[in-house]
Amino acid sequence: MDSTSPDLLGEFAADRLLLGRSSTVQKVADVLRGRIAAGALRSGTRLSEEALGGALGVSRNTLREAFRVLAHERLVVHEMNRGVFVRSLGPADVADIYVTRRALETAGLRAATGSSRLAAVSEAVAAGESAARDGDWAAVADADLRFHRAIGGLTGSERIDAYLAGLLAELRLAFAVMADPRALHEPFLRRNREIAELLVDGRTGRAEAELIRYLDDAQALIVARMRQHQETE
Amino acid sequence: MDSTSPDLLGEFAADRLLLGRSSTVQKVADVLRGRIAAGALRSGTRLSEEALGGALGVSRNTLREAFRVLAHERLVVHEMNRGVFVRSLGPADVADIYVTRRALETAGLRAATGSSRLAAVSEAVAAGESAARDGDWAAVADADLRFHRAIGGLTGSERIDAYLAGLLAELRLAFAVMADPRALHEPFLRRNREIAELLVDGRTGRAEAELIRYLDDAQALIVARMRQHQETE
DNA sequence: GGCTAGGTTGTTGTTGAACAATTCCACAAG
DNA sequence: CTTGTGGAATTGTTCAACAACAACCTAGCC
Numbered sequence: 071m072d073s074t075s076p077d078l079l080g081e082f083a084a085d086r087l088l089l090g091r092s093s094t095v096q097k098v099a100d101v102l103r104g105r106i107a108a109g110a111l112r113s114g115t116r117l118s119e120e121a122l123g124g125a126l127g128v129s130r131n132t133l134r135e136a137f138r139v140l141a142h143e144r145l146v147v148h149e150m151n152r153g154v155f156v157r158s159l160g161p162a163d164v165a166d167i168y169v170t171r172r173a174l175e176t177a178g179l180r181a182a183t184g185s186s187r188l189a190a191v192s193e194a195v196a197a198g199e200s201a202a203r204d205g206d207w208a209a210v211a212d213a214d215l216r217f218h219r220a221i222g223g224l225t226g227s228e229r230i231d232a233y234l235a236g237l238l239a240e241l242r243l244a245f246a247v248m249a250d251p252r253a254l255h256e257p258f259l260r261r262n263r264e265i266a267e268l269l270v271d272g273r274t275g276r277a278e279a280e281l282i283r284y285l286d287d288a289q290a291l292i293v294a295r296m297r298q299h300q301e302t303e
Numbered sequence: 304m305d306s307t308s309p310d311l312l313g314e315f316a317a318d319r320l321l322l323g324r325s326s327t328v329q330k331v332a333d334v335l336r337g338r339i340a341a342g343a344l345r346s347g348t349r350l351s352e353e354a355l356g357g358a359l360g361v362s363r364n365t366l367r368e369a370f371r372v373l374a375h376e377r378l379v380v381h382e383m384n385r386g387v388f389v390r391s392l393g394p395a396d397v398a399d400i401y402v403t404r405r406a407l408e409t410a411g412l413r414a415a416t417g418s419s420r421l422a423a424v425s426e427a428v429a430a431g432e433s434a435a436r437d438g439d440w441a442a443v444a445d446a447d448l449r450f451h452r453a454i455g456g457l458t459g460s461e462r463i464d465a466y467l468a469g470l471l472a473e474l475r476l477a478f479a480v481m482a483d484p485r486a487l488h489e490p491f492l493r494r495n496r497e498i499a500e501l502l503v504d505g506r507t508g509r510a511e512a513e514l515i516r517y518l519d520d521a522q523a524l525i526v527a528r529m530r531q532h533q534e535t536e
Numbered sequence: 537g538g539c540t541a542g543g544t545t546g547t548t549g550t551t552g553a554a555c556a557a558t559t560c561c562a563c564a565a566g
Numbered sequence: 567c568t569t570g571t572g573g574a575a576t577t578g579t580t581c582a583a584c585a586a587c588a589a590c591c592t593a594g595c596c
C-alpha cells in the first residue's frame with residue numbers, strides 16, 4: 071500500500087502546535103491566562119505559590135515556570151522576594167499599548183492592497199455583527215479582538231501577530247475591571263465595518279486615517295472609564 | 304529635621320530597576336543571552352540541563368526557569384521531551400523580523416518631529432562613526448543597535464523599545480554565524496548619518512523612504528550571506 | 537541488503553521536601 | 567511619631583527521586 075499522500079501530511083503538520091500543547095507548565099499558564107482575562111483574578115491580586123499550587127494540584131516549581139511566562143507576557147508582575155501579582159494597568163500603560171497598536175495595525179493597513187488575508191478581516195466584522203444581534207457581548211468582544219489581529223495579520227508577520235495578541239490580552243486587564251462590555255464594544259461595530267469596506271475598496275489611506283481616529287477614541291474611552299472606576303473605589 | 308525632599312525621592316525611584324537585578328534566574332538568563340549574542344553558543348546547540356546546570360553551578364529547576372524566559376524571547380527553542388536548543392534563523396525568520404522592524408521604526412520616524420529624543424539618535428550615529436575610526440567593529444555593531452532602538456524610541460513607547468530590543472537580539476543569531484562584522488556594518492554608517500540629519504531637518508517623509516530602503520538592503524545582505532554560509536558548510 | 541520490532545540508555549517532566557534569605561507585621565522603646 | 571526587634575510567613579534555590587519519553591542499538595525477519 072502506498073504511504074499517506076504528501077499533501078494530507080502537510081495538513082497534519084499544521085496541527086503540530088495544537089498537539090504540543092501538553093506540558094503541565096503550558097496548561098497552568100493557559101488556565102491562569104484565562105482566569106485573568108475573564109476577570110476572575112482581579113488586578114493586584116497576589117498569586118501565592120503554595121495556595122495556587124495546592125489548588126491546581128501542581129508543584130511549586132512547575133507553577134514558578136508558568137509564572138515566568140506570564141510575567142514575560144506582562145499579565146503578571148514578579149516582585150523579588152515578594153511574589154507575583156496580577157498586573158494592574160494605569161492610564162500610562164493604556165497610552166503605551168495604543169501607541170504600539172497604532173504602529174502595528176497601520177502597518178497592516180499599508181500592506182492590505184490585494185492581500186488574500188482581507189477575507190479574515192471581513193469575517194471578523196461579520197462575526198461581530200452576528201454576535202451583537204444575538205446580544206452576546208462576550209462574543210462581540212472576541213470578534214473585535216479577531217478584527218484587530220486580522221488587521222495586523224495583513225502584514226503576514228508572525229511576530230506582529232504575536233505582539234498584537236499580547237497587547238490585546240493586556241488590555242483585557244483593563245476591561246475586566248469595568249462592567250458593561252456592551253457600552254465598550256457596540257459603538258465600534260459600525261466603524262469596524264467601515265474600515266473593512268474601505269480596505270476591500272483599496273482606499274487604504276482613508277482606512278488608515280479612520281483607524282487612527284478609532285484607536286484614539288477607544289483609548290480615550292478606556293482611560294475615562296478607568297478614572298471613573300478609580301473614583302468610585 | 305525635614306523629611307527627604309520629594310523630588311530627590313523621585314530620582315531614587317528610577318533606580319529601583321537596577322536594584323532588583325539579583326535573582327539567580329535573571330543572572331543565568333543574562334549569561335546565556337550574552338553567550339548566544341557573542342556566538343559562543345552556535346545555532347542548533349543543545350543546552351543540556353544537567354551539563355549546563357553543573358557548569359553554572361545552579362540547579363536544574365533554576366535553569367529551567369531561565370530557559371522559559373529565553374524561549375519567550377525566541378533566542379532558544381524548547382522542544383517537548385527533547386530539550387532546548389539555540390535557535391537557528393532561516394531566511395523566512397529574517398524576513399519576518401524585518402517586516403516588524405519596518406513597522407516599528409517607521410512609527411518612530413512619524414513621531415520624530417520636534418521630539419526631544421532626537422538627541423539619542425544623533426548620539427548613536429556619532430558613537431558609531433567614532434568606533435569605526437578606531438576600527439572597533441564590535442562597538443560599531445553596538446552603536447548600530449543603539450541607533451535603531453533610538454529610532455523606535457522616538458515613539459516614547461516602552462513596549463516598542465522592548466520589542467525592538469528583542470528583534471535586534473534575535474538578529475544577532477544570524478550575525479553570529481558569519482564573520483566579518485565590518486562588511487556588515489560599514490556600508491550603513493553613512494546612511495545612519497543621512498537619516499539622522501533628515502530627521503533633525505524635519506524631513507520625516509524622506510527619512511522614512513530612506514529607512515525603508517536601508518532596511519530592505521540590510522535584509523537582502525543578511526539573507527545573501529546566510530545562503531552563502533549554508534553552501535560552504 | 538534493507539526493514540521492522542523491541543529493549544536499553546540517557547534526558548527531560550514533574551513532584552516533594554528541605555533550608556536559607558527576605559519581607560511583613562506587631563509591638564516595644566526612645 | 568519615628569526607630570529597633572522579634573517572630574511568622576513566603577519566596578528563592580537546591581537536591582533527590584521517579585515517571586515519561588526519545589534516540590540509539592541490536593536482533594530477527596522477509
